[in-house]
Amino acid sequence: MMRMRKKKDSILKCAKKIFARKGYDSATMDEIALCARSNKALIYYYFKSKDNLFSAVLLSAIDEIYDYIDGKVDDTSEPEEALKVYIEAFFIQANKDDTFIRILTREIGSIGAHLSDKVMGKFLRVLGILDGIIEKGVRKGCFVKKDVKIVHFIVIGTVSYYLCSVPLRKRLSKRFPNKGYLLKELRNVPEELFEIVLKGLKNNG
Amino acid sequence: MMRMRKKKDSILKCAKKIFARKGYDSATMDEIALCARSNKALIYYYFKSKDNLFSAVLLSAIDEIYDYIDGKVDDTSEPEEALKVYIEAFFIQANKDDTFIRILTREIGSIGAHLSDKVMGKFLRVLGILDGIIEKGVRKGCFVKKDVKIVHFIVIGTVSYYLCSVPLRKRLSKRFPNKGYLLKELRNVPEELFEIVLKGLKNNG
Amino acid sequence: MMRMRKKKDSILKCAKKIFARKGYDSATMDEIALCARSNKALIYYYFKSKDNLFSAVLLSAIDEIYDYIDGKVDDTSEPEEALKVYIEAFFIQANKDDTFIRILTREIGSIGAHLSDKVMGKFLRVLGILDGIIEKGVRKGCFVKKDVKIVHFIVIGTVSYYLCSVPLRKRLSKRFPNKGYLLKELRNVPEELFEIVLKGLKNNG
Amino acid sequence: MMRMRKKKDSILKCAKKIFARKGYDSATMDEIALCARSNKALIYYYFKSKDNLFSAVLLSAIDEIYDYIDGKVDDTSEPEEALKVYIEAFFIQANKDDTFIRILTREIGSIGAHLSDKVMGKFLRVLGILDGIIEKGVRKGCFVKKDVKIVHFIVIGTVSYYLCSVPLRKRLSKRFPNKGYLLKELRNVPEELFEIVLKGLKNNG
DNA sequence: AATGAATGAGACTTCATTCAT
DNA sequence: AATGAATGAAGTCTCATTCAT
Structure with a gap:
């Protein structure tokens, strides 16, 4: 309970960094997952799509x-x-x-x-x-x-x-x-x- | 003689338009070839690579x-x-x-x-x-x-x-x-x- | 006592509907869980696997x-x-x-x-x-x-x-x-x- | 020229076999490509999408x-x-x-x-x-x-x-x-x- | 009994690039 | 100069399944 959403935050943070650095198209979900030490599917679990993650x-x-x-x-x-x-x-x-x-x-x-x-x-x-x-x-x-x-x-x-x-x-x-x-x-x-x-x-x- | 390289110019012009509109990553060689009514391989014949075309x-x-x-x-x-x-x-x-x-x-x-x-x-x-x-x-x-x-x-x-x-x-x-x-x-x-x-x-x- | 396994029945009913409509491969456990307002893991708790659920x-x-x-x-x-x-x-x-x-x-x-x-x-x-x-x-x-x-x-x-x-x-x-x-x-x-x-x-x- | 479209025919033939055997959803493009000894991308080159291939x-x-x-x-x-x-x-x-x-x-x-x-x-x-x-x-x-x-x-x-x-x-x-x-x-x-x-x-x- | 989080495998698709002619 | 065919790598996304609680 205390560490709830730890991974979600980590994903968001990494996505932020990578989208900022590379832009929407060049950033890849693989890279974001790697950076967040998370499974790629987990990103979709939380954010549904790359578009959505970008918006978030x-x-x-x-x-x-x-x-x-x-x-x-x-x-x-x-x-x-x-x-x-x-x-x-x-x-x-x-x-x-x-x-x-x-x-x-x-x-x-x-x-x-x-x-x-x-x-x-x-x-x-x-x-x-x-x-x-x-x-x-x-x-x-x-x-x-x-x-x-x-x-x-x-x-x-x-x-x-x-x-x-x-x-x-x-x-x-x-x-x-x-x-x-x-x-x-x-x-x-x-x-x-x-x-x-x-x-x-x-x-x- | 003057009209030589008609296709090459056409490719360059289309590439310009498409790179400007979409950026390096989102632009595709297919799209450029289509726009220039040229064969994709011809772009490589003239410009060697996407990078090179972008630079040109x-x-x-x-x-x-x-x-x-x-x-x-x-x-x-x-x-x-x-x-x-x-x-x-x-x-x-x-x-x-x-x-x-x-x-x-x-x-x-x-x-x-x-x-x-x-x-x-x-x-x-x-x-x-x-x-x-x-x-x-x-x-x-x-x-x-x-x-x-x-x-x-x-x-x-x-x-x-x-x-x-x-x-x-x-x-x-x-x-x-x-x-x-x-x-x-x-x-x-x-x-x-x-x-x-x-x-x-x-x-x- | 009678109403026990309400969720289990609901899962079975939804699975029935969805398998019938879409077939084994196209039906997804997510969809069934959603329809049954149940957690996906609960389906596995009751039925062990998709195959098993299908058989049931x-x-x-x-x-x-x-x-x-x-x-x-x-x-x-x-x-x-x-x-x-x-x-x-x-x-x-x-x-x-x-x-x-x-x-x-x-x-x-x-x-x-x-x-x-x-x-x-x-x-x-x-x-x-x-x-x-x-x-x-x-x-x-x-x-x-x-x-x-x-x-x-x-x-x-x-x-x-x-x-x-x-x-x-x-x-x-x-x-x-x-x-x-x-x-x-x-x-x-x-x-x-x-x-x-x-x-x-x-x-x- | 004589062996033109050999691969295309082969893809179609294999797709036929596999779609017939497994149906749309269970058939995979990988399997079809493997059977046709073709590159997966080639299927898309010829048929554009799985849907299209299925229709063909x-x-x-x-x-x-x-x-x-x-x-x-x-x-x-x-x-x-x-x-x-x-x-x-x-x-x-x-x-x-x-x-x-x-x-x-x-x-x-x-x-x-x-x-x-x-x-x-x-x-x-x-x-x-x-x-x-x-x-x-x-x-x-x-x-x-x-x-x-x-x-x-x-x-x-x-x-x-x-x-x-x-x-x-x-x-x-x-x-x-x-x-x-x-x-x-x-x-x-x-x-x-x-x-x-x-x-x-x-x-x- | 019940749930949110997490995972690995694999599916469809795209794309830059090269080959043969 | 020009083209259709072919390829490998990679990208987005889905899904059955499991884990921890």
Whole structure:
């Protein structure tokens, strides 16, 4: 009773790791079973299908990131402050566990073939928080009135691209040491990003 | 003579389309052969392996985008102007043919498992142009001195994320019509992006 | 006390239904457990194996049909009357519960791979009654002397084929409405069958 | 070129044998490939799926039986003669190659889950010939007017049951030698069957 | 009596690749 | 240059069965 679902959790955890690393198609159930030291059939016992397992992984990853951001962003705070917090929270959480952004990035590259409605719905909630912040800022007059929807793409796109590309950049620096300056890790990415975006949004005069 | 290699070109074109849409793993040689109305063995005759075909596709896609951008960006122009041209060129070309950004996006999600050295080298050239512009701007004093490498991630990340997600956003609008405001297509993406980035970079002291 | 083994009975009943509908190989223990609202392991607790469960189902189905026919056919009656009763009883019982003829039909198609000795022995008893009737008729002189064993095949074969094909004929009528006349349900099948067989057997000289 | 499709034919032949012996579910692609000395993937190359292979087998088996019967039955002959020929032809052909009746028998037991529309359509043609004969007989007055559709079930049911049960009866005789008299092979089955049916149908008034 | 968890074998199917012509 | 045939490895999934409680 105490160790109930130990294996189930282990499967989910391994699936998360492997799906994040390889994507839906390249990940194999064999590999996941091996990693979880479980029988392959047990995965089907708990999750019914690869699709389902993938959804379960994504849902839990989205929930995690949503809960984290939602916990950090204070509804009552000023839009500027809230935007800063959102960017930081999104970055920190995605940096800690890249499952969500990796899968999202790849799925977006693939027209989202494997994203279920449920997953997409939850994903929209994560974006919704950011959207709420910007809208509030525009209403309150602290942000420019222009089409600010692009901020969403800047924030998510930049953070995803930056974090996902870490391993690739490492590989590149080794192969092309003379181009290392192009590939260095950056400091304070969320802060820098926030500053640029804020300047761009600010209604200065 | 001119029309020689008609089949080879057709294969390359189809491979491009299918790899872009589905990614390396999900694309199958059968599908490519079918689309190119060619025999599967012929693909091997011309390209030796799937890996090789994928590289050929990527190389040609990168070459295209590089040539286009390189043709637009004038070395002698001011950094501000050059940045604007770069963003526009990258956007327009990627919008016309999403092969490169789709594959790039997915590969970045996957730690770049399928990117050969040759492909990565060429990719660095595309980034190099942008880097040159920024560096020049910093040297000339028109851009802030702070760590401006992030601009690269903002430009590539935002454009890729925006363009790649078009089909997904369409699907989402259908499934979640009440959230359509979150998903609308934007106007003048390159212009908006440029303005925000420029404001952020500008040395307005 | 009476209600003891409620679950066991439920399992047997569901197994009967499912084996009849799908046959040995296509029926799954999962499906049976689901239908019986029981745990799969419980089936093994009661019946030891799929084979065993199948045998149990068959034995009970045969017993039912045997008891029914045996109860109707009167040893003392005339062969003609007895034959009529046999056909009717066989038909009525098989029509009420097609488990036996469905499984029999399929097993005969498959060389009887799943029929245990015990099952086959009981099956012979069902046939034995019919055989006894015919033999008595021949002995008494009311039936032709020729090789009348074929009557057995006519009776069992016709009834099985007619009853088992009911669902298929329904499907066919929907797909091929213009051939409906070929597929209509018949009235008084046992009576018609009896008349033809009797005419054929009768010693009318 | 001369030995083109040798393997394809071999696959079809083996599939026929194995499907006939074991039925759709119990037959495995591995077994078929082994028997045909072919690679399993080759079966899919030619037939796309197990379902398809099964249909191909059935279609060819039905065609064979249809062509044989159609070749024997003469449209111009008297209904009585035609009926005799039909029964004989059906019996002889089914005796030579039991693929069709075995599969049919089992599928009828299983509600015809694996029978495609095309297969069912062809099967109706085989029955159609018999139906035509009887109808003509009724029209011409040589057969009784009563519902004679049952003749179809008698003919097909009896022959199928008799022929399919041959191996089972053999097994039974070994296990139950004292009941051998019940299980002996019959002589002149088609003739006996014809005589009984004819008597039953004849308009002897 | 009853159950959730676990397993190994095997089924269908796909796919990149090669061979012979 | 071009093609149909052939292959081996691997992938997803199912299923009868057993174990521990």
